[in-house]
Amino acid sequence: MEVRATAEGTAAYRDRFSFSKEHFHQQQNLWLSSIGLGTYLGQPNEITDITYQMAINKAVELGCNIFDTAINYRSQRSERVIGNTLQQLFQQGKLQREQVVIATKGGFIPFDPKSAPDPHSYRKKEFIDTGIITDSDIIADCHCMTPHYIENQLNKSLQNLGLKTIDIYYLHNPETQLEEISLEEFYKRIREVFRLLEKKVDEGKISFYGTATWYGYRRPSNSKDFLDLTTLVKIAEEIAGKNHHFRFIQLPYNLAMPEAFTIANQTVGGQKLCVLDAAKEYGITIIASASILQSRLAHNLPKDVQAHFPGLQTDAQRSIQFVRSTPGVTTALVGMSQKAHSEENLRVANIAPLKPDSFLQLFEKT
Numbered sequence: 001m002e003v004r005a006t007a008e009g010t011a012a013y014r015d016r017f018s019f020s021k022e023h024f025h026q027q028q029n030l031w032l033s034s035i036g037l038g039t040y041l042g043q044p045n046e047i048t049d050i051t052y053q054m055a056i057n058k059a060v061e062l063g064c065n066i067f068d069t070a071i072n073y074r075s076q077r078s079e080r081v082i083g084n085t086l087q088q089l090f091q092q093g094k095l096q097r098e099q100v101v102i103a104t105k106g107g108f109i110p111f112d113p114k115s116a117p118d119p120h121s122y123r124k125k126e127f128i129d130t131g132i133i134t135d136s137d138i139i140a141d142c143h144c145m146t147p148h149y150i151e152n153q154l155n156k157s158l159q160n161l162g163l164k165t166i167d168i169y170y171l172h173n174p175e176t177q178l179e180e181i182s183l184e185e186f187y188k189r190i191r192e193v194f195r196l197l198e199k200k201v202d203e204g205k206i207s208f209y210g211t212a213t214w215y216g217y218r219r220p221s222n223s224k225d226f227l228d229l230t231t232l233v234k235i236a237e238e239i240a241g242k243n244h245h246f247r248f249i250q251l252p253y254n255l256a257m258p259e260a261f262t263i264a265n266q267t268v269g270g271q272k273l274c275v276l277d278a279a280k281e282y283g284i285t286i287i288a289s290a291s292i293l294q295s296r297l298a299h300n301l302p303k304d305v306q307a308h309f310p311g312l313q314t315d316a317q318r319s320i321q322f323v324r325s326t327p328g329v330t331t332a333l334v335g336m337s338q339k340a341h342s343e344e345n346l347r348v349a350n351i352a353p354l355k356p357d358s359f360l361q362l363f364e365k366t
């Protein structure tokens with residue numbers, strides 16, 4: 001039995017549907033749906049777990065095979081609800097492990113009310129008292145990126161998700177570190193943790209790794225928290241050669257935050273490129289987050305923007321269509337803890353993405 005997403009498994013999932021071919025993209029030898037389900041938002045309580053479970057089941061039924069979480073989301077409940085829901089689907093024979101891509105992240109210090117009464121006591125009990133981290137490893141009172149800590153977090157995520165292998169393991173907002181350390185120290189830490197992650201690939205605990213970010217790839221290149229893709233790729237190559245596994249980056253991208261497409265802040269071979277084009281040059285897959293700006297783009301889009309998305313009924317659908325029509329974006333992640341939102345959003349899978357000309361015209365207007 002497979003323990004990870006595979007080329008054959010994801011192709012078999014794709015073949016269940018009669019969507020336009022453009023709904024699934026082949027990247028890293030996997031077929032990924034152009035809409036993925038995210039699990040950041042929502043209360044850390046039982047009722048939200050139940051609604052997430054229904055939303056995930058519906059999304060699997062309607063053509064979504066990429067699920068995104070992080071250990072700190074909803075005090076680890078988001079990882080557990082993805083794990084439990086998918087395990088049930090595997091047991092019921094409705095989905096196979098190899099058909100679905102599961103991504104999580106480590107870096108932010110999480111909490112678990114089952115283990116300690118408050119986040120501070122949890123941190124002390126789980127990480128400081130055990131020697132996994134020291135106070136000086138913590139940045140901005142919330143973030144840590146040492147290999148020892150990331151190894152601990154990866155193991156915990158595997159346990160929360162009930163998996164042998166995580167398909168994509170992201171360092172979560174690594175640019176947070178740049179608030180307090182020098183660029184030189186930052187890339188030294190990246191090197192150490194990329195070395196660990198390559199080892200975890202060899203051990204079969206992850207298939208790929210990457211960086212999930214908020215500011216890093218959207219900033220001008222002279223900003224303090226800018227992430228330089230060329231340097232990151234060079235580090236991965238120095239550790240593992242051309243066949244390294246630093247293959248995914250995640251960044252916010254939507255109608256109101258188009259920087260990944262509009263700002264040429266990366267330099268590849270002496271040429272200034274936007275991060276979408278730079279990633280393509282390096283064979284790295286782009287996953288967009290916050291596709292509907294945490295629901296603010298689900299209502300009140302201007303009429304001329306609405307008119308640009310034929311065949312779609314709601315502003316959430318139009319906003320998702322914008323993201324999945326962007327050249328270089330593989331998957332638009334949308335947070336969905338409501339079954340009705342999975343139904344509404346996955347309807348977009350039935351409509352072909354905008355053609356490049358039409359997409360660019362829209363840009364000229366905004």
Ligand SMILES: NC(=O)c1ccc[n+]([C@@H]2O[C@H](COP(=O)([O-])OP(=O)(O)OC[C@H]3O[C@@H](n4cnc5c(N)ncnc54)[C@H](OP(=O)(O)O)[C@@H]3O)[C@@H](O)[C@H]2O)c1
Binds near residue numbers: 334336
């Ligand atoms: N730095 C990072 O690594 C980072 C940052 C942000 C996001 N992410 C990832 O990307 C995912 C997506 O981003 P996000 O969740 O922050 O924001 P988002 O996808 O832009 O928005 C999610 C919000 O929109 C609501 N929604 C979904 N479909 C809707 C619809 N059809 N009509 C009205 N409202 C709708 C959701 O409600 P319900 O929950 O009620 O369905 C939720 O409140 C996250 O869940 C997370 O997995 C990663």
